[in-house]
Amino acid sequence: MKSIINYFKEIFSGLKSLMQGMKVTGHYFTHPKEIITQQYPENRETLKMFERFRGEVVLLHDENNEHKCTGCSACEVACPNGTIEIIPKRIEVEGRKVKAIDQFVYHLQMCTMCGLCIPACPTDAIVMANTFEHAVFDRSKLTKILNKPGSKIMDGIK
Amino acid sequence: MEEVIQDKDLESKEYFINMGPQHPSTHGVLRLVLSLDGEIIRKVEPHLGFIHRSIEKMCEHDVYNQIVHLTDRMDYLSCHINNEAVCLCVEQALQLEIPDRIKVIRTIIGELTRLSSHQLWWGVMGMDLGAITSFLYGFRDREMITDIFEETCGARLTMNYNLPGGLMFDIHPNFQKRTKDFIAHFKKKLPEYDTLLSNNVIFRQRTKGIGYLSKEDAISYGVTGPTARASGFSCDVRKHHPYSGYDKVQFKEILDTEGDCYARYKCRIAEMWESMSIIEQLIDNIPEGPHKVPTKAVIKLPKGEWYQKVETARGEFGVYIISEGQKSPYRLKFRSPGFSNLSALDHMARGCKIADLVAIMSTLDLVIPDIDR
Incomplete structure (x- = not known):
């Protein structure tokens, strides 16, 4: 009986962990302002490198x-x-x-x-x-x- | 065709398969020859030499200032710490007194390097096990560190910021502010790593109990770094033989006893917290002073032998210089952590499945140019 309870417990805790992970990705899906991606070839005019950068x-x-x-x-x-x-x-x-x-x-x-x-x-x-x-x-x-x-x-x- | 079907021993026969040198989860050009029984690994044989550049030999023709930038190309994820090792060894030979300012700056940037290396490792580890999302999250936070490096050191990856006797230039005025911003940002974001990957049931099932390495085996194979500390082997060079500014700061050496893939994973995550606490202790107390001790333009070491070890993100990195009194070394040997850690792979992977081998390799955190040099 105990093993059956543990079996279901594992399933539910596993599902819960997956949902928690989905919550994080879902947060960034609904908050696009927190994403810091630069659109590189398009931002060539405004892109400024640091002065010490060695090119x-x-x-x-x-x-x-x-x-x-x-x-x-x-x-x-x-x-x-x-x-x-x-x-x-x-x-x-x-x-x-x-x-x-x-x-x-x-x-x-x-x-x-x-x-x-x-x-x-x-x-x-x-x-x-x-x-x-x-x-x-x-x-x-x-x-x-x-x-x-x-x-x-x-x-x-x- | 008939003969093949009639061969009753077919199931019990071992067969060989090549993993790499262009396999995405070997993190570079590492060729593993696997001896398999069905899906179970009987033997793993790493074949090296695809990215050998004879850096040790090249060092014999360069002056000491020039050697430093070659170490960037070995373990490129902890390049600043590699540079530091060469500089400390040369300074030890010259018996130079290094001011506190240089020591503290070296320590802070070294810890930032360790953080950025672990962030990349975390992202790539998730990707190896099939979760591409973690790669994006790891690189998001790593970008802030590379910005700090770019502003102060002039490059994002191969920084070459150290010189024997000091630093190339003084820190940028924005350095302290940017570093504090990053610490504040990353303290909020690191728990996300746990939610995304550490607590994930699929990830746990794939790493727990996989690739066990006992403390005795870790010592006998010469494994160092977080890989060995997850097996309970206390081997942190920062703690046992403090260099630069590590004798001034308080930090814990992360030790675990389980020795499996999940323990190694937890060890690195905990090291990120420790690195942040080290940076926090030092960032407000950078002493005033020069950023460079005057040395001769071409450094000549006296006759003798010196060894200096440091703790990179992967383990113990050593530089051994033999000098004959010339401007370049007679012989220079690098002890790279990746090479020794790789030697334990065969022992850890025996009896595992092929999919587990990918998890074991990820937690070893291999950088192939470091192994091949």
Whole structure:
């Protein structure tokens, strides 16, 4: 007799537990304001990433198309994966030959976004941008040249 | 055809089946070769190597600052704690005095990492057993933690926030407020987890008495973390060998004696409450001070050997450095909790059904990159 009572008790307590779970899901079904889903591709205009978010390395340029990179290769040494490749050249400034960058090559496909290159830069020339949509159709497009064509180094940066 | 039917031994024959490497409930690329008798498991043999990246070998060519970010890619769910282990080991070798501020921040973010890992585990555990709803609830609350990480550390998953000698940057001004908001939010939401899954009759029937692991077996297999504590093996590194800020806080080590899947489940849920209480004790008392101790740009360790262990969300994680006095280690060994926990799977799963194996694997909380490295 006792086993039969226990049998029915189990059935009813089991049903009760299921109903309690349904109550939680039912609550959110009837309270759609408590749901925090973001409609991502639609909210592109309003979507703002946090300022520290590490998306990709960019070389900062000002309005005169000038940057701060001296070509010292400190970021190249700090990078664990060989993501940054600096191709230097010699330019003549006031009669002296000075080292400068010819191309600042950035291999996005190898970057792990560890952010070690940023503190390594002595002139704060590079920063991490907030962009995150890196998908492209061809792998070669991920190798970027960060210094803009015709850009030159700012005055007074050594 | 006739021959097959006439084979009377067919029923008693063992046969082999592959579970994985692309099975959704193996949580990654883990291949299990099951030896079955009908539906009953006779033997489980894990085959590893699908995601081996030779991280230990790569570390031998990197300087110590660069090694830290590689540990993000091992146990990606407790990445901050892995980073901390490497940093603590290097600091121990350099005999650096770390200010309290860094220790407290490391502890808070470490506990947030543990919470987010357990939330993901909870969601995935429900999904493995057929309840997709729990996955959505787990990720809802985890989103708040990833927001905190994104604001302070700069990334949601592979944060790389630690450096030997401190932190990459100071905490964000919003950090304390956001963390307090999250604790207040999650204290209300955690009882929902119990209503949805812990008390669910189907879930209970599928986990109670399944995958028993005794205390002796847990010790002999080297199982650590919540998996071992559910069997009664007191192995919390935070309690026995406190590092960072854990000697300043009061918390309970969750122990259970049943050792089945449901005990492991309960253990992790209770750990979430403990993690929240640790964060609550520290969040208002972050001391002032620098966020970084000045070190050389390229750290060179003296000749010698050092070992540092920490408690990740899965168990004891150890870093063993052998240095020859160069800027990169001569040999670096990681003791990952997942690898040892997986070794007990065969013992736990013998005699169970295939469906029970999924429940056992979920409660082991395996992360495959951690096992393969």
